[in-house]
Amino acid sequence: MKAGFPFAATIRLAMLVALGMAVRLFAIEIQGGGTDYITWARANYFGGITPLYLKLADALLDFRYAIDETALGYPPGYPAVLAAFKLLGLEDLQSMRVAQAAIDCAGVPLSYYLLRRAGVHVALALCGAALYAVYPLWAFGSTFLLAEFASPVLLLGALALTVHCADRERPATALLAATGGYLGVAALIRPDLLMLPGMLGAWIVWRHTNWRGVAAAGVLLAGFAVPMSGWGLHNRLVHGHWIFSTTGGGNALWEGLGALPNPYGFVLDDLAASEVLRSKGMKRLSVEGDRYFRSEYFRAWREHPEFVLSVIKWRWTNLLTDSETWLPEAESTSRLDRFLDQCGVLLVLVAAIAFRRSPVRLLIVVVPVVYALASIGMTHWEPRYVRYVHLSYLFALLMLLDLAVVQVGRFSRRAGLAVLALPCAATAWAAGDVVASARYEADAARAIALAGAAEEKGTLAPGIDxxxxxxxxxxxxxxxxxxxxxxxxxxxxxxxxxxxxxxxxxxxxxxxxxxxxxxxxxxxxxxxxxxxxxxxxxxxxxxxxxxxxxxxxxxxxxxxxxxxxxxxxxxxxxxxxxxxxxxxxxxxxxxxxxxxxxxxxxxxxxxxxxxxxxx
Missing domain, CATH: 2.60.120.260 (Galactose-binding domain-like)
Known part of the structure; x- marks a missing residue:
């Protein structure tokens, strides 16, 4: 299906983007950190990582990135994003959080585009866009100053570009190369996206089933190789090593095995990992430390495969059924979140069987969850890394609802419209519920902050004992x-x-x-x-x-x-x-x-x- 953005849809999507931005601004106010984000984040949400990113962003702006040893452990993508914010005049961290929220709102039209490309009814495609706008898992998660803020929207962009490239008899070479370059930049922002081009390239080959598919996949991978090779060459010239991702991969593999109690010495603790390396004369995030941890990881496979498989099983179970919970006061999306955690895998399986002959639908439904299993599921899982898994669940749900509308509509057009009206009404209720709950919680956060300031000044009214x-x-x-x-x-x-x-x-x-x-x-x-x-x-x-x-x-x-x-x-x-x-x-x-x-x-x-x- 050729799915563009007609005028009426553009107006509706613009309204949904504004709605999504409002929810994200409420999220920033609810979470706090307005006075001192770093101190707040250290106490509440992985604040120890943000100063490193900010340090690297400043190093980029001062042209000192090449000599900063920390750069080996963190690819330049997200520091470059923060540096771009600073070049645009966004010096304070709250403004950067707002800018990230605006970037994430691109997921609203991208969700609509993908669903329309998959042939989903325009009303259900708008439901998908609206849910991306208000779903707390994506709205709240996009406002932290961490590289994974961009994971869902980066994946949506990758899927949209791939579908756009491949949904033609002769894929455009320049567009394929640009898509590959986009994937390379995405992998430099989030290293766990490193294997995504291989999966998308395989889909392109399957989609065309001839030499054109192979050639198109080759162009895609060549485009991907350009930014990755640039990063690798930089590290070779400056640090003397070909490093195409980071020196943190071995640490993630080693610590990931510490997710379960074990007698083998694996511990899920950065300080403990640093101490292990220090005892051997190595530093964390060094090339030598990365090699050591990788060797220990593969030794675990050789000597304790049952344990490694048990950790992977634990990761997969949590990855599929345990997502971050934000804004529990919004009953509608809290119920949706629980439903998707419990039934999402089943929805994906049913959708994959029902749409097995539709390459675009299969791509959209299967890739987010399968890629998470094949990447994060094999290394080191934290809920914040895989917020995009629910994209598979949501798209599967909407596509199955679309199938129900079509099947019922064959017997009765009125009944088909009634079935279509149900998810539309539920989405409208969810959007209103989220906005009302978020506004209430933002009012609460604002009032509590004012009360705290009054308490510090000693101006609170006398109390009741x-x-x-x-x-x-x-x-x-x-x-x-x-x-x-x-x-x-x-x-x-x-x-x-x-x-x-x-x-x-x-x-x-x-x-x-x-x-x-x-x-x-x-x-x-x-x-x-x-x-x-x-x-x-x-x-x-x-x-x-x-x-x-x-x-x-x-x-x-x-x-x-x-x-x-x-x-x-x-x-x-x-x-x-x-x-x-x-x-x-x-x-x-x-x-x-x-x-x-x-x-x-x-x-x-x-x-x-x-x-x-x-x-």
């Missing part, structure tokens, strides 16, 4: 008693059940800060802030062992008129817990909390919830 909080039992079996202001609590035996609660009226949009302390005699407790209807925790911490405990929680009250300070039994083995709360203080921002009405007693008719299950 334990003496003024009216705690009531949340279940009939819980026993509460006062000793002065201290609150003694003996819980019911059920693990994780709500036990005692105090209601605190708060103004709409307030941030609530809870400080508490006490002593657990037996069992364990969880302390949290929940919405007034007890349906969702807005902040929670657990203290599972006997002894002194204390904590500080911050939560956003949002649109509610009150929050509840909730104490739960946190005794995983079951049984009653006994504890004393000696301090509970609640402060609100931007105005003071009020002591308010006593918390309602739920008694035997209560439906207590686990702090793990409450949403």
């Amino acid at each position: 334990l003496c003024r909080l009216d705690f009531e039992p949340a279940v009939a079996a819980a026993r509460l008693s006062r000793r002065g202001c201290d609150l003694d609590l003996v819980t019911s035996p059920e693990p994780f059940f709500y036990q005692a609660a105090a209601t605190v009226p708060v103004p709409e949009g307030s941030v609530v800060i809870l400080r508490y302390a006490g002593r657990i005699e037996t069992g364990g407790l969880a302390v949290g802030l929940v919405t007034e209807d007890d349906a969702r925790f807005i902040a929670q911490a657990s203290h599972p062992a006997a002894g002194e405990f204390e904590g500080r929680l911050t939560g956003y009250a949002g649109r509610g008129d009150a929050v509840r300070v909730m104490v739960s039994n946190f005794h995983p083995g079951g049984g009653s817990s006994q504890a004393t709360l000696s301090r509970v203080e609640v402060q609100c921002h931007p105005v003071a909390c009020t002591a308010g009405a006593p918390g309602r007693q739920t008694g035997q008719d209560a439906n207590p919830k686990s702090p793990h299950d409450a949403r």
Whole structure:
């Protein structure tokens, strides 16, 4: 199918790109790191790698990249992206995150293009584009200053270019060479894409089944070789070694075997890996260290093949069924995420069988997941590396829905349209749900940041202490008693059940800060802030062992008129817990909390919830 971008589709896609950009901007605000991204990332998301990329970007701009030893361990692609941002005047890291979000939004029209090339109904193709725009796995993952931010959009671009090249009787040589060059640049950004040209070249040969296919694949690989050879030649001239990727590959292979407990000395720990090399007089990311780790990896294959295969099986299982979770507050995409994790492989298998005679559909459905298994699945898996696996799952789902629309439409056009309307309505609901949830969480992040600044300045309004909080039992079996202001609590035996609660009226949009302390005699407790209807925790911490405990929680009250300070039994083995709360203080921002009405007693008719299950 010839699938271009007619005017109406272009307008719709532009709107979806704007929607995707809005979700990604919300994601940046929700995640934090606006004041000091590096410090935030070190504490929350692989922040130790970003300074190395920034250092290499500065080295590129100062023409010092050739003499920086760190460059051997990291290819120049992503540092070049950061350097380009700086040349464009984007010096602060938050602006770079916004630029990355804009790059990732290219996945919106690319998803539409691929689905239309596969013959999918235009409405379902727009659904695919909309889901790429709002799906938190892609939206949130694109905003971290790490090379893998680009993995999904790079793969989509590779698939789109390959389809465009091969979907003609005589593939254009210049376009094939340019596609190969694109793949080379992609591999210099993300080294795990190094084998992708081989898979795409094999598809081109199969697609044409004659000498033209072989010639086209050869041109593609030749184009790929140009940037890779340039990088290899650079390393040969400067460092004296032909290195076409990085010196980190051996480290990844060796540490990857440490994902499972073993008696062979493999450990999934950068510091431990560095210490192993140091004990042998080598440095991490050095040529010698890379060779040593590779030799150890292949020795493991020779001497312990069962163990290596067990690690690969573990990787494959996780790769296929375990993805990163972002914005769990959006119920629609959280359900979609769980469904794809659980059923995605089945969807791909069914789609591969159903469309086995359609080369384009097979390419789009199969390549992302199979390539992940053949690359990351064989080396070192982390969820952030393979966010593109869900592309296979989503495309398979949409293509099977398209098949259902066609089959039902043969009997009744009205019924076919009804089937088509269901995923369209679900996509619209998901988009609205994500935007509403993301906006709410962004408001919360902004308000919490302002409250934190007020707390640092000492300008928070006075709080409500334990003496003024009216705690009531949340279940009939819980026993509460006062000793002065201290609150003694003996819980019911059920693990994780709500036990005692105090209601605190708060103004709409307030941030609530809870400080508490006490002593657990037996069992364990969880302390949290929940919405007034007890349906969702807005902040929670657990203290599972006997002894002194204390904590500080911050939560956003949002649109509610009150929050509840909730104490739960946190005794995983079951049984009653006994504890004393000696301090509970609640402060609100931007105005003071009020002591308010006593918390309602739920008694035997209560439906207590686990702090793990409450949403």
